Amino acid sequence: MSQRAAFLNRLRSRLPQAKLPEADPNHPSSFRGYTFAADIPPADLVDRFTQELNALAGQVYSAKTSQEVTKIIRQILNKHGAKQLISWGSDWLEPRQLVATLTAAGIEIVDSELPVIAADRKVKLTALDKIKVGLTGAHGALADTGAIALISGPGRGRLASLLPPVHIAILPQQKLYPSLPAFLAAHHEATTAGSNLVFIAGPSRTGDIEMTLTMGVHGPGELYVILTP
Amino acid sequence: MAVSNVTFYERVEEALHDRQLQTALDISTTRFTTGRQNALAALPEAEALRDHARRIRAHTIAHLDRYLAQFADSVERVGGQVHWAETAAEANQIVAELALSRNVKNVVKSKSMVSEELHLNQTLEANGMKVVETDLGEYIAQLAGEKPSHIIAPVIHKTRQDVADLFRRKLQATDADLADVPHMTALARRVLRSEFLQADMGISGANFAVAETGSICLVTNEGNGRLTTTTPRLHVALLGMERLVPTLEDLGVMLQILARSATGQKTSVYTNIITGPRRTTAGQPIEPDGPDELHIVIIDNGRSQILGSELAEILYCIRCGACLNACPVYQQIGGHAYNSVYQGPVGSVVTPGLYGLDPWHELPQASTLCGACREVCPVRINIPRMLLKLRSETAEAGLNPDWLKRGLRLYRQTVVRPGWYHLGGQLTSWLSRKIADNGWFKKLPGPLSGWTDHRDFLAPAKKSFSQRWREEREQ
Numbered sequence: 001m002s003q004r005a006a007f008l009n010r011l012r013s014r015l016p017q018a019k020l021p022e023a024d025p026n027h028p029s030s031f032r033g034y035t036f037a038a039d040i041p042p043a044d045l046v047d048r049f050t051q052e053l054n055a056l057a058g059q060v061y062s063a064k065t066s067q068e069v070t071k072i073i074r075q076i077l078n079k080h081g082a083k084q085l086i087s088w089g090s091d092w093l094e095p096r097q098l099v100a101t102l103t104a105a106g107i108e109i110v111d112s113e114l115p116v117i118a119a120d121r122k123v124k125l126t127a128l129d130k131i132k133v134g135l136t137g138a139h140g141a142l143a144d145t146g147a148i149a150l151i152s153g154p155g156r157g158r159l160a161s162l163l164p165p166v167h168i169a170i171l172p173q174q175k176l177y178p179s180l181p182a183f184l185a186a187h188h189e190a191t192t193a194g195s196n197l198v199f200i201a202g203p204s205r206t207g208d209i210e211m212t213l214t215m216g217v218h219g220p221g222e223l224y225v226i227l228t229p
Numbered sequence: 230m231a232v233s234n235v236t237f238y239e240r241v242e243e244a245l246h247d248r249q250l251q252t253a254l255d256i257s258t259t260r261f262t263t264g265r266q267n268a269l270a271a272l273p274e275a276e277a278l279r280d281h282a283r284r285i286r287a288h289t290i291a292h293l294d295r296y297l298a299q300f301a302d303s304v305e306r307v308g309g310q311v312h313w314a315e316t317a318a319e320a321n322q323i324v325a326e327l328a329l330s331r332n333v334k335n336v337v338k339s340k341s342m343v344s345e346e347l348h349l350n351q352t353l354e355a356n357g358m359k360v361v362e363t364d365l366g367e368y369i370a371q372l373a374g375e376k377p378s379h380i381i382a383p384v385i386h387k388t389r390q391d392v393a394d395l396f397r398r399k400l401q402a403t404d405a406d407l408a409d410v411p412h413m414t415a416l417a418r419r420v421l422r423s424e425f426l427q428a429d430m431g432i433s434g435a436n437f438a439v440a441e442t443g444s445i446c447l448v449t450n451e452g453n454g455r456l457t458t459t460t461p462r463l464h465v466a467l468l469g470m471e472r473l474v475p476t477l478e479d480l481g482v483m484l485q486i487l488a489r490s491a492t493g494q495k496t497s498v499y500t501n502i503i504t505g506p507r508r509t510t511a512g513q514p515i516e517p518d519g520p521d522e523l524h525i526v527i528i529d530n531g532r533s534q535i536l537g538s539e540l541a542e543i544l545y546c547i548r549c550g551a552c553l554n555a556c557p558v559y560q561q562i563g564g565h566a567y568n569s570v571y572q573g574p575v576g577s578v579v580t581p582g583l584y585g586l587d588p589w590h591e592l593p594q595a596s597t598l599c600g601a602c603r604e605v606c607p608v609r610i611n612i613p614r615m616l617l618k619l620r621s622e623t624a625e626a627g628l629n630p631d632w633l634k635r636g637l638r639l640y641r642q643t644v645v646r647p648g649w650y651h652l653g654g655q656l657t658s659w660l661s662r663k664i665a666d667n668g669w670f671k672k673l674p675g676p677l678s679g680w681t682d683h684r685d686f687l688a689p690a691k692k693s694f695s696q697r698w699r700e701e702r703e704q
Contacts, residue, residue, distance in 0.1 A: 003312070003313040004298075004301065004311070004313050006313075006315070007297075007313040007315065007470075007527070007529065008294045008297060008298060010315070010529070010533050011293055011294040011297070011470075011533055011536065012294050013537070014533045014534075014536045014537030015291070015293070015294065015536065015537070016537075017537040017538065018290070018291070018536050018537055018538070018541040019538070019539045019540075019541050019542065020287055020290055020291050020541050020542060021287065021542055021611065022283060022284060022287045023287040023288055023290065023291035024284060024287070024288050024291075025288075025291070025292075026288070027285075027288055027475055027476075028281060028284040028285055028288060030478060031277075031278065031281045031478075031482050033274040033277040033278070033281075034274060035272075035273045035274050052495070056498070112517055112518065113514075113517045113518070114514075114517065114518045116462075116514060116521060118332075118429065118462050121462055122426060122427055125425075125426045125460055126426050129422065129426055142496075144495065145495045145496040147496055147500070152516055152518075152519065153508070153515075153516060154508075154515045154516060154517075155517070156516075156517075157516065157517030157518045157519075158455065158459045158518050158519060159459065159517070159518050162452065162455050162456065162459060179485075180481055180484055180485070180496070180500075181478070181481035181482070181485065184477055184478060184480075184481045185478070190477070190502075191439075191442040191443075191444050191477060191502065191504040192442075192504070194504075194508060194516060195307075195503060195504055195505050195506060195507055195508055195516060195519050195523075196459075196501070196502070196503055196504070196519060197444075197502040197504070198455065198499060198500065198501050198502065199496065199499070199500040200498065200499060201495075201496045201497070201498050201499075201500075202498055203498070204450070204451055204452040204498060204499075205450050205451070205498055206365045206366075206414060206450060206451045207382070207450075208364070208365040208366035208369065208382065208383065208384060209365070209369075209384075209387075209389050209392050209410045209413060209414065210253075210387075210388060210389050210410065211256065211257060211260065211382065211385070212389070212410040214410055214411050214414040215411075216414075216415075216418070217365055217414050217417070217418055217451045217452070217453075218363070218418060218421065218422075218451045218452035218453045218455075218456055219451065219452025219455060219456075219498070219499065220452075
């Protein structure tokens with residue numbers, strides 16, 4: 001008998017003796033009581049999202065044109081004396097010409113594909129670890145918590161939002177959702193499009209030493225979200 | 230599980246006299262309980278969500294065989310590999326063989342309670358590997374050679390000075406590195422970052438696993454969970470077999486209450502949902518990064534014993550730690566006194582459930598049965614019911630200490646005989662007046678001294694209730 005069959009058979013032999021209060025044979029189906037969900041005007045979503053992310057020490061910018069997006073990114077890069085970016089591919093960033101514009105302005109988008117060979121992978125990671133800023137798009141954002149949602153895939157690596165100390169995400173306003181359950185309901189591809197779906201609510205933080213709040217312990221210590229029309 | 234020679238009561242004694250621990254417990258449990266209360270109060274549907282979450286967990290555990298099979302199929306469909314481990318030894322062997330066959334030297338870990346259960350670090354170290362805990366608190370505990378003392382805040386028992394001394398000794402930290410908590414954290418980031426870049430294997434636990442999609446979900450604030458599951462080419466996830474939810478939508482329900490119950494946050498910083506390894510087409514990676522291999526080890530290690538018993542309800546637990554913070558006993562004695570991976574009220578059920586009442590029968594006694602744990606549990610687990618069940622099993626197995634057995638026998642004989650009972654009452658009342666100080670006992674003899682060592686005990690009233698009742702009626 002396979003390990004799996006033996007394992008599952010053991011459970012089946014125990015289940016009849018299990019005392020499981022309120023266990024229904026049917027799946028309880030969907031939860032219908034979410035209060036912060038439907039019929040919220042888009043402007044309110046923006047306000048709430050901004051308020052929540054600010055409370056988590058994340059910063060929100062609003063950019064009306066692609067020139068403004070570029071300007072904000074260059075300001076952040078200048079602040080950190082950075083000329084290089086780990087970035088999602090241009091297909092996954094809006095405005096589409098953003099990568100070209102940044103490149104023309106002397107910003108280098110470094111190659112961040114990890115090799116399959118273990119030793120090469122470590123060398124590449126060590127090089128990428130020197131880059132100070134990561135740039136990504138986002139598949140959505142959650143107004144009730146200030147989190148942004150990123151789905152990995154071709155051209156959409158995890159490292160851009162993880163390895164550098166600064167993360168910039170560009171988010172078109174129409175991708176705002178009231179909450180995580182609302183986002184999941186609208187994105188059935190969230191777990192099939194790539195190997196990783198991540199919700200990021202502000203900069204990395206810890207309170208492990210004397211419960212003193214400290215930012216940037218492992219992930220980025222600064223998070224900027226640029227809202228676009 | 231290793232059992233120390235120090236008894237539970239000796240550990241409690243030590244904890245109660247540890248001033249630093251007492252302060253840390255006061256601050257942390259107050260902050261967590263207040264945070265939880267406020268976070269749930271701000272969510273109008275919180276109570277209904279808790280009911281719903283309970284229904285999901287109950288249904289899932291009742292059909293665990295079906296959902297585990299579905300989960301395994303889903304994982305394999307997206308290119309992950311599933312392993313089944315009945316015992317800790319089997320799980321350790323699976324992970325060690327994976328590591329050895331792939332020439333793994335450096336291992337990074339993000340917090341996993343199951344791995345503590347397995348003593349996996351020792352197994353890997355015995356095979357010549359370097360294993361580094363990467364959650365800041367767990368890393369500090371590892372450097373100190375200690376065990377975590379809280380599910381959510383592993384080193385609440387340490388001051389910043391303790392940590393500074395430790396960093397000076399173990400990491401050759403300079404004064405500048407230790408200037409304040411942010412500098413100390415920055416030092417840990419640098420040290421651990423180099424471990425992430427050089428790691429051959431990342432080991433994680435899982436907060437939840439989703440049957441329909443084959444996803445696992447890891448919730449962290451620091452981001453070490455993401456790094457552990459992204460930089461190394463090999464990711465091994467350890468999954469306690471009960472951690473399933475049927476659908477992604479169900480996961481959404483759990484996530485709405487998990488962080489609120491644990492720390493009072495609306496959400497943790499990183500909610501990381503992993504579905505299979507880095508995607509490939511024709512053997513070539515099409516995603517820029519992520520692990521090339523994902524192995525999920527599904528672990529029983531005593532859980533099926535719990536499943537086939539009156540304790541099965543404890544498997545609904547989502548490991549938020551709210552019952553620890555709310556427990557008046559935990560608030561006084563902290564996590565180390567339990568001497569187990571699982572502490573507090575939930576631990577007092579899980580630990581004897583996994584490893585048997587002998588020698589863990591003292592843990593179910595570490596409760597006032599006040600019901601605070603049940604009150605705060607996001608999935609409303611009736612922990613007091615199971616503590617009572619374990620206490621009665623302890624008595625039936627004859628594991629109680631002799632003084633308690635004799636005392637209870639005497640009590641039983643007395644309370645069923647009105648004459649004896651009244652005599653006993655009068656005797657106690659007379660004794661009280663002899664030795665009580667202003668209506669309080671300052672020091673009681675024998676096993677009763679356990680109470681008076683730390684606080685006075687109210688002496689019985691001069692007249693018993695039945696005496697007063699009689700007098701009232703006669704008037």
